[in-house]
Amino acid sequence: MTKWCKVQVACGAFLTNFFIGGPMKAFGVYFLVFQLDLAASAKQASMVISIMYGTYFFTGAGSCMAVTTMFALVGQIFSDKRPLANNIIALGSAVSSIPLNLLAQIWIDSYGWRGSLLLMGGAVLNTLPVILFTMNGAKHCNVKETTSQRKVFDTSLLRSFSFLLYCLASSMYIASIVLVNTYLTRYAQSQGIESIAAAGLISIIGAVAMALSPLGGYMVSLKTIGPFPVNRSYILSVTLVIQATAVFTLPFATDYLGVVVVVVVYAASLGISGAMPITVLSDLFGTENLLTSLGVRSFVIGAFSMASPPLIGIAVDATGSFSLPFFLAASLSCMAAVFFVVVYLCVGSREDRKPDVIDSDTKVIESNEAKT
Incomplete structure (x- = not known):
């Protein structure tokens, strides 16, 4: 395995997340224009965004197939520095979200939301040549596929309580991020902050996360x-827990500077965590089943991502308050933190545990690996 092929795969995975993750994070900018131009309620406006996130994860269609495959590929190639590699790849969406949030608002002002979406779609199309570039590098890395890796869904995983609890924790974690991405810009606008400055909040998150993500990975x-x-x-x-604390205090910020301070704290913790849930997944359940486990995880995440924004949108419509999404996001982050610890205590580190003390949940995964 040459160093060049590893660099090629890493760059390709980074750019895949760059052209897919950034536009998704920028979608909160469209919340207000959907409300104004389409006379949509908060529930209806958030439903458009939730369908995008839900389709990305829950049906496993289109871009999800690209990103999931990239993380699985990198997990197999970078066995020694997997956390750092995962965080650098996840950094792609943070890097592209910095200009795209501001560009999306400028495009909306110049071409309307329909023209802006066409331009955003053009950015996403760049993923196609990037994937071809990455797959060419993967061939030279001589990655060996096992039977379990070729399966997107392996029913043996569904018999593992620890794995299902991990998926639930991941879903809560991602749902909290989706809620913040969906409602942050709209909340800032409701507080009298002008549109460009409000859109810049997501760019600030991207910039801070970009700065700290490599440190967290290392x-x-x-x-x-x-x-x-x-x-x-x-x-x-x-x-x-730090993320939850920052998000919970956000509605209590009284001016733009206060909002920015809270957003920076939130972004710092987000940058440190990065793609750590995927790294933890590899630690606890193995790289041999990474494509399978990522597929099942995405399916569960999609259900939460699709349901949470419109459900909280109903409460926003009823109360007229855009603070509620952040209280829910904070609660989801706290519950995810607890569940991740419980999963670790149930399964433990695969590297540190002896075969005679592996619990029944892990045996399900191990037995599946043994077949290959």
Whole structure:
């Protein structure tokens, strides 16, 4: 396996997330124009965005197939520095969200929301040559596929309580991020912040996350930090609690500067966590089943991502308050933090556990791996 092919795959995976994840994060900019131009309620406007997120994860169609495959591919190739590699790949969406949120608002002002969406679609189309470039690199990396890796859904995973609890925790984590991406710009506008400045809040999140994501990836790639062993599940849970605290305090910010401060804290924790849930997935359930486990995880995440924005939109319509989404997002992050710790305690680190103490949930996964 040459270094060049690994660089080619990493660059391709980064650019795939760049051209797919960034436009998705920018969609919150369209919330207000949907309300104004289409006379939509908060529930209806958020439903457009939730369908986009839900389709991306829940049907596993289109872009989800590209991103999921990229993370699975990188998980197999970068076995030693997987957390750092995953965080750098996840950085792609943060990098592209910095200009795209502002560009989306400028495009809306210049060409209307329909013209803006056409331009955004043109950006996403760049994913096609990037995927071809990445697959060419993957051939030279000589990645070996097993029977389990060729399966998108493996029913043996569904018999593992720990794995299903992990999927639930991941779903809550992603749903909290979707709620923030959906309602942050609209909340800022409801507080009298002008549209460009409001759209810039997501760009700030992208910039801070971009700065800290490599650091987070490097930190969790280490075995120890000083005298303390690195436990990725615990670090992930701590960052989620910080995220929850920041999101909960957001509605209490009284001016734009206060909102920016809270957003920076939220973005810092988001940058540290990065793609850590996927790294934790590999740690607990193995890289051999990574494509399978990512597929099942995406399916569960899609249900939460599709349901949460319109459901909270009903409450927003009833109360007229755009603060509610952030309280719910904070609650989801806290519950996800608890569940990630519970999963770790049930399964433990695959590297540190001996075969005779592996629990029944892990045996299901191990037995599936043994068949290959």
